Amino acid sequence: xxxxxxxxxxxxxxxxxxRKRRALSRELIVETALTIVDTEGLDxxxxxxxxxxxxxxxxxxxxxxxxxxxxLALLLDxxxxxxxxxxxxxxxxxxxxxxxxxxxxxxLVSHGDLARAAMIQNIPTSPGALDAAETMLALLRxxxxxxxxxxxxxxxxxxxxxxxxxxxxxxKGPGGEPDERQAEAYIGGVRSFFxxxxxxxxxxxxxxxxxxxxxxxDERFDFGLDxxxxxLVAQAGRTFD
Amino acid sequence: xxxxxxxxxxxxxxxxxxRKRRALSRELIVETALTIVDTEGLDxxxxxxxxxxxxxxxxxxxxxxxxxxxxLALLLDxxxxxxxxxxxxxxxxxxxxxxxxxxxxxxLVSHGDLARAAMIQNIPTSPGALDAAETMLALLRxxxxxxxxxxxxxxxxxxxxxxxxxxxxxxKGPGGEPDERQAEAYIGGVRSFFxxxxxxxxxxxxxxxxxxxxxxxDERFDFGLDxxxxxLVAQAGRTFD
DNA sequence: TAGTTGACACGAACAGCGTTCGCTAGTAGA
DNA sequence: TCTACTAGCGAACGCTGTTCGTGTCAACTA
Numbered sequence: 001x002x003x004x005x006x007x008x009x010x011x012x013x014x015x016x017x018x019r020k021r022r023a024l025s026r027e028l029i030v031e032t033a034l035t036i037v038d039t040e041g042l043d044x045x046x047x048x049x050x051x052x053x054x055x056x057x058x059x060x061x062x063x064x065x066x067x068x069x070x071x072l073a074l075l076l077d078x079x080x081x082x083x084x085x086x087x088x089x090x091x092x093x094x095x096x097x098x099x100x101x102x103x104x105x106x107x108l109v110s111h112g113d114l115a116r117a118a119m120i121q122n123i124p125t126s127p128g129a130l131d132a133a134e135t136m137l138a139l140l141r142x143x144x145x146x147x148x149x150x151x152x153x154x155x156x157x158x159x160x161x162x163x164x165x166x167x168x169x170x171x172k173g174p175g176g177e178p179d180e181r182q183a184e185a186y187i188g189g190v191r192s193f194f195x196x197x198x199x200x201x202x203x204x205x206x207x208x209x210x211x212x213x214x215x216x217x218d219e220r221f222d223f224g225l226d227x228x229x230x231x232l233v234a235q236a237g238r239t240f241d
Numbered sequence: 242x243x244x245x246x247x248x249x250x251x252x253x254x255x256x257x258x259x260r261k262r263r264a265l266s267r268e269l270i271v272e273t274a275l276t277i278v279d280t281e282g283l284d285x286x287x288x289x290x291x292x293x294x295x296x297x298x299x300x301x302x303x304x305x306x307x308x309x310x311x312x313l314a315l316l317l318d319x320x321x322x323x324x325x326x327x328x329x330x331x332x333x334x335x336x337x338x339x340x341x342x343x344x345x346x347x348x349l350v351s352h353g354d355l356a357r358a359a360m361i362q363n364i365p366t367s368p369g370a371l372d373a374a375e376t377m378l379a380l381l382r383x384x385x386x387x388x389x390x391x392x393x394x395x396x397x398x399x400x401x402x403x404x405x406x407x408x409x410x411x412x413k414g415p416g417g418e419p420d421e422r423q424a425e426a427y428i429g430g431v432r433s434f435f436x437x438x439x440x441x442x443x444x445x446x447x448x449x450x451x452x453x454x455x456x457x458x459d460e461r462f463d464f465g466l467d468x469x470x471x472x473l474v475a476q477a478g479r480t481f482d
Numbered sequence: 483t484a485g486t487t488g489a490c491a492c493g494a495a496c497a498g499c500g501t502t503c504g505c506t507a508g509t510a511g512a
Numbered sequence: 513t514c515t516a517c518t519a520g521c522g523a524a525c526g527c528t529g530t531t532c533g534t535g536t537c538a539a540c541t542a
Contacts, residue, residue, distance in 0.1 A: 008434070046528065046529080048527095048529090056492070057491080058492090059494090064490095068528095130438065130446060131443075134442075134445055137446065147449060147452050152461060156401065156468065159404050160397065163404065190248055193249070201375075202375050203375075205371060205374060208391070211391075211392035214389065223476065224397050226472070227469065228468065230471065230472040231472025231473070234468075235471060238467075240455075289498090298522065300501080300521055300522075300523090301519080303501075309499095
């Protein structure tokens with residue numbers, strides 16, 4: 001599991017109608033797995049559980065899905081496929097990009113801690129993830145940024161979005177529901193942990209416990225995006241080679 | 242495994258000498274586990290394997306380590322503990338920070354794909370990781386940045402370092418050794434995958450396949466750091482509340 | 483329409499994992 | 513020397529991903 005290898009994508013870029021005899025298909029498996037992740041979290045997802053939900057045995061799934069890694073990749077692709085891709089406008093590229101990235105994050109967060117799977121899968125090879133990268137590149141190019149800057153940036157930005165989604169989802173329980181109370185309890189626990197540390201060793205962490213755990217709406221996410229784009233513009237004149 | 246909960250740190254911030262009768266100790270277990278990760282990768286690390294290396298059974302480890310998650314946390318702390326912490330100098334804070342972060346990345350990369358464990362563990366609670374955060378905060382504050390900006394930034398920056406380390410380590414095999422040939426083969430595979438995509442759907446990815454997979458020395462990492470710090474300076478005047 | 487074929491379904495099993503149970507054995511204190 | 517305690521450890525439990533061999537039904541051929 002999760003060993004580095006040359007990227008490929010298993011599932012046909014075109015359309016390939018599969019025969020189905022007893023209504024068990026790749027799409028159905030992916031959809032079922034997704035509802036499990038949504039309702040019970042990524043840790044609850046295993047082949048037997050998916051099969052049980054479909055009223056069959058785990059072995060049956062392997063006729064449509066090579067292994068669990070492929071299933072996870074298909075799940076991520078399914079989620080990335082839900083994005084609306086904006087038409088790049090050079091006058092509004094930055095707002096468009098921010099909006100697009102927020103959409104990406106919300107999409108991920110709405111599916112429990114699926115972002116954890118995205119975090120491991122370092123390089124996107126699925127059609128949906130490639131679409132997202134292509135769109136992001138188009139937006140950056142519309143901003144007039146040099147090629148190599150865009151190439152490096154799309155990596156950093158994508159990473160930030162996934163990581164933020166992961167952090168966000170870890171605040172809620174596995175049960176999907178927002179549950180503001182539980183999120184507040186968790187963040188409060190972190191804050192009091194920071195505040196309770198020995199101040200002679202961690203003066204700044206103790207003193208900044210409040211600032212470090214501040215969590216009001218999208219402020220944290222917005223800050224990161226603004227930071228990234230400001231940095232990007234500052235790097236625009238950079239040359240390579 | 243890996244469910245969100247209030248952070249604690251199992252292992253006593255002070256010194257707590259443990260009795261050892263047959264030379265089996267927490268430190269020895271951690272050290273043994275680390276060499277396994279170094280030589281065979283994170284996937285090869287399991288309790289039986291560690292025990293075998295120590296000439297005993299897996300059950301014996303649980304007298305010194307609560308579970309595998311704690312072992313991983315101890316491993317990460319051990320690695321973060323190897324850092325040299327600079328004395329913040331307001332005139333050189335940015336160079337100091339860059340150097341410090343490079344050191345962090347190199348430290349992680351030198352221990353195989355251990356960065357993957359750091360990626361999952363979203364919030365640092367171990368003494369070593371807290372030391373790193375404290376040092377980073379001190380450097381940012383030395384740069385005269387406002388408190389909330391530092392608080393948000395330390396998160397983004399730490400994340401970038403870990404993610405970059407993970408990406409870096411995934412290019413080498415699990416065998417630790419640099420193996421320039423294998424890294425080149427991997428990156429070449431990614432490049433030709435990008436180049437082989439349908440150009441009508443992914444014109445930018447296909448056209449930028451070279452730029453997207455460019456990998457000369459530390460250029461990529463340096464770019465990200467410069468981007469982050471430029472963005473940070475641009476955000477310095479931001480106010481909150 | 484009857485027969486054949488082949489892809490799909492699936493129970494059972496295998497190997498590996500983290501972890502626990504309860505017995506063994508050796509050391510420290512009385 | 514005897515006793516109490518604790519670390520060590522083999523065996524087992526329950527879970528995981530995955531494979532094998534067999535069963536079974538739908539669709540094509542004659």
